[in-house]
Amino acid sequence: MNRIAIIADIHANLFALESVISDLEERDVDEVIVAGDLVGRGPQGSDVVHRIDELQWPCVRGNHEDYLLSFCRRNVPDNWLVDEQWAASRWMARELDEEAIEFIDALPFSLHSKRCPEIQVFHGSPNSHTEGLGHWTPDDRLEELLELIDGSVLVCAHTHRPLHYQGERGMIVNTGSVGLPFNGDWRAQYTILEGQQGDWDITFRRVEYPRQRLLDHYEQSGFLEEGKVTARLLARELRAARPFLVPFLKWAELSDHEPTSESLEPFLEVYDAQESMSTFFERLRELQNRRAPS
Ligand SMILES: [Fe+2]
Numbered sequence: 001m002n003r004i005a006i007i008a009d010i011h012a013n014l015f016a017l018e019s020v021i022s023d024l025e026e027r028d029v030d031e032v033i034v035a036g037d038l039v040g041r042g043p044q045g046s047d048v049v050h051r052i053d054e055l056q057w058p059c060v061r062g063n064h065e066d067y068l069l070s071f072c073r074r075n076v077p078d079n080w081l082v083d084e085q086w087a088a089s090r091w092m093a094r095e096l097d098e099e100a101i102e103f104i105d106a107l108p109f110s111l112h113s114k115r116c117p118e119i120q121v122f123h124g125s126p127n128s129h130t131e132g133l134g135h136w137t138p139d140d141r142l143e144e145l146l147e148l149i150d151g152s153v154l155v156c157a158h159t160h161r162p163l164h165y166q167g168e169r170g171m172i173v174n175t176g177s178v179g180l181p182f183n184g185d186w187r188a189q190y191t192i193l194e195g196q197q198g199d200w201d202i203t204f205r206r207v208e209y210p211r212q213r214l215l216d217h218y219e220q221s222g223f224l225e226e227g228k229v230t231a232r233l234l235a236r237e238l239r240a241a242r243p244f245l246v247p248f249l250k251w252a253e254l255s256d257h258e259p260t261s262e263s264l265e266p267f268l269e270v271y272d273a274q275e276s277m278s279t280f281f282e283r284l285r286e287l288q289n290r291r292a293p294s
């Protein structure tokens with residue numbers, strides 16, 4: 001019998017990570033694998049990276065690792081270095097120390113469990129670290145992706161929403177998010193796979209952590225003030241365990257608003273965090289169509 005834990009999408013939230021580490025100490029697992037997005041969307045990037053490095057847990061690379069590395073190297077469009085929309089990213093990139101940068105820069109796209117090599121871990125999908133697999137992904141696509149892996153258990157993350165799919169060619173597990181869940185439950189979430197070749201039980205764990213201490217750290221570290229509109233939206237995501245940032249950016253684009261602090265109030269008037277993102281975007285498009293001159 002093997003017990004493999006998968007944690008992901010920690011998003012620079014050391015308080016949530018520490019609670020998961022304590023929870024794992026009682027679960028007697030054989031291996032812990034980190035499925036990417038250690039950093040980004042939060043203020044404690046360096047601390048999270050150092051903690052994972054210290055534990056020597058194998059990690060794959062998330063899109064937020066790449067994203068912050070681009071900022072660290074100023075390898076981004078010129079306006080990203082000045083516009084308010086990117087202030088939080090500039091803050092988070094500055095917060096990463098040299099060791100943390102080196103660590104995330106060395107992460108691979110994918111890896112296999114050492115103990116049970118039939119388990120292959122990605123951040124998004126075998127195709128891309130920004131492809132999110134969720135209940136909205138058609139079975140045909142999931143089967144196609146299972147065909148691409150070298151093994152029979154595809155483990156992923158990125159959507160911040162847990163998923164378990166038992167298919168014809170194997171199994172897909174999306175582990176959910178430690179530091180910034182979007183499934184309406186703010187607790188730190190991760191997964192334990194227990195079993196052996198072709199026969200696995202999946203347990204989705206949810207662990208409370210001192211979330212207010214992270215929100216206090218948002219203020220004390222200067223992240224909330226200097227990260228401007230993005231940091232304020234991230235604080236809302238933490239409280240509601242629902243997405244705010246991507247819907248805000250999409251709304252701003254579709255309704256011709258600048259993605260700045262002044263636009264936050266009008267956005268909050270139209271956004272319903274309980275609605276799925278696709279329903280919100282559909283509603284926005286309908287509104288746009290009604291307003292557009294015929
Ligand atoms: Fe993420």
Ligand SMILES: [Fe+2]
Pocket residue numbers: 037062063064123129157158159
């Ligand atoms: Fe991601």
